[in-house]
Each structure stands twice: as structure tokens, then as C-alpha cells.
Amino acid sequence: MxxxxxxxxxxxxxxxxxxxxxxxxxxxxxxxxxxxxxxxxxxxxxxxxxxxxxxxxxxxxxxxxxxxxxxxxxxxxxxLSQNGELTPLQQNFKECHGLQCGFCTPGILMSTSDYLAKNPEPSKKEIKEMLSGHLCRCTGYDGILKAIQKTVEDNKETILIEGS
Ligand code: FES
Ligand code: FES
Structure with a gap:
């Protein structure tokens, strides 16, 4: 062929x-x-x-x-990042220690970006379900979960501020 x-x-x-x-x-x-x-x-x-x-x-x-x-x-x-600026999700991965070796990180960032664009306010359980499709051998998922939850909370605050 x-x-x-x-x-x-x-x-x-x-x-x-x-x-x-x-x-x-x-x-x-x-x-x-x-x-x-x-x-x-x-x-x-x-x-x-x-x-x-x-x-x-x-x-x-x-x-x-x-x-x-x-x-x-x-x-x-x-x-994801534009003009050298990390997206809020990337920034939160950095701040919440959502990565160690970083091997799993690009895939998780892409899945999460897509997921949050379609489900902007997921519960912790829903985030965990989404993450179940990704293997991370380093972090124990705690920092990853925190980074995603923080992104969701920050988005809610932004929406509230914009609406007030
Ligand atoms: S390399 Fe594609 S799912 Fe593992
Ligand atoms: S940070 Fe190493 S596999 Fe996830």
C-alpha cells in the first residue's frame, strides 16, 4: 500500500x-x-x-x-497557551502541583479543557470520573483534582463578578 x-x-x-x-x-x-x-x-x-x-x-x-x-x-x-500565557487550567496545575514527571499532563490538560468547555461546573465526583480515563503514575491524582476544582471555582467567581 x-x-x-x-x-x-x-x-x-x-x-x-x-x-x-x-x-x-x-x-x-x-x-x-x-x-x-x-x-x-x-x-x-x-x-x-x-x-x-x-x-x-x-x-x-x-x-x-x-x-x-x-x-x-x-x-x-x-x-493551549497563547502568546506565552498559560491558560487558567495550566496555571492551576502549576500552582496546585498537578504534575511531577509531566508525562500524563498534556493528555489530562486536553481532556479537561474539552470537558470543562462542555461541563463548566462539574462536581468532584464527575471530575474523578473524567480523570478515570487517564493514568498518572506520580501524583496520586490529588494535585490534579485540586487544580481542576480550583479552575472550576475560579470560573464561577469570574461569572459572578461579571454578572454583578
Ligand atoms: S498512548 Fe494513547 S491512550 Fe495511551
Ligand atoms: S505526573 Fe508523572 S505520570 Fe502523571
Whole structure:
């Protein structure tokens, strides 16, 4: 089987690259597009490290072939901060010690960003359920949970201040 030309957008930038039909999207993002913030752990959909956003939904990029993403719009962890400014979620990960080695962090940031955009006020239980799709071998999840809860609380305060 020959190679395919794939054109997609990552963090607003267009990439046109060739890939074999069996190439995973995670490898394509890292190797062909040079965006190594997307990490690859298990390569079979379990650890969540490779999570990116495809057309507005969090997706495990190791479970998708690059050819399936042809023409799609993707956001990776490199696209979160703008002009060197961390997003509130990233800032809270930093402040609440939501990471140690950082291997799991890009995937968790992408899932959480997508999740909070759709569910801005989740309960602690709901956040834990969302996090159950991600493996972290370092933190014990406590700092991660705190960082997400703080982001939710800060958002509520912002909404209250804007509404007053
Ligand atoms: S590398 Fe994709 S879920 Fe683990
Ligand atoms: S911070 Fe090391 S795996 Fe999560």
C-alpha cells in the first residue's frame, strides 16, 4: 500500500505530510509535524497520554490513523497557551502541583479543557470520573483534582463578578 498525502490543521497551522495507511495519528503529530507535546504511553487507548482535540472533541490519537484525520482540525497541548500565557487550567496545575514527571499532563490538560468547555461546573465526583480515563503514575491524582476544582471555582467567581 502506498503513502497518502494528508492535509490537516493543528493549532491553526496547516500541515501537508505523507503517511502510510497504518500510521497512527499520535505518531504523525509527533514525527511528521514535530509536535512532541502529545505523549505516547500505552498505544492502545488505556493511559490517555496521547489525547488531543479533533474537531472539538477529545480523542486518543493512538486509536486513530493519521489518514482518518485528513482534513480535520486538531488542537494539541502546544495550542493551549497563547502568546506565552498559560491558560487558567495550566496555571492551576502549576500552582496546585498537578504534575511531577509531566508525562500524563498534556493528555489530562486536553481532556479537561474539552470537558470543562462542555461541563463548566462539574462536581468532584464527575471530575474523578473524567480523570478515570487517564493514568498518572506520580501524583496520586490529588494535585490534579485540586487544580481542576480550583479552575472550576475560579470560573464561577469570574461569572459572578461579571454578572454583578
Ligand atoms: S498512548 Fe494513547 S491512550 Fe495511551
Ligand atoms: S505526573 Fe508523572 S505520570 Fe502523571
Amino acid at each position: 502506498g503513502v497518502h498525502q494528508i492535509r490537516l490543521t493543528i493549532n491553526g497551522k496547516t500541515f501537508v505530510e505523507e503517511a502510510e495507511p497504518r500510521m497512527l495519528l499520535s505518531d504523525f503529530i509527533r514525527e511528521n509535524c514535530g509536535l512532541t507535546g502529545t505523549h505516547v504511553g500505552c498505544e492502545h487507548g488505556v493511559c490517555g497520554a496521547c489525547t488531543v482535540i479533533v474537531n472539538g472533541s477529545a480523542v486518543r490519537s493512538c486509536l486513530m490513523f493519521a489518514v482518518q484525520a485528513d482534513g480535520e482540525e486538531i488542537q494539541t497541548v502546544e495550542g
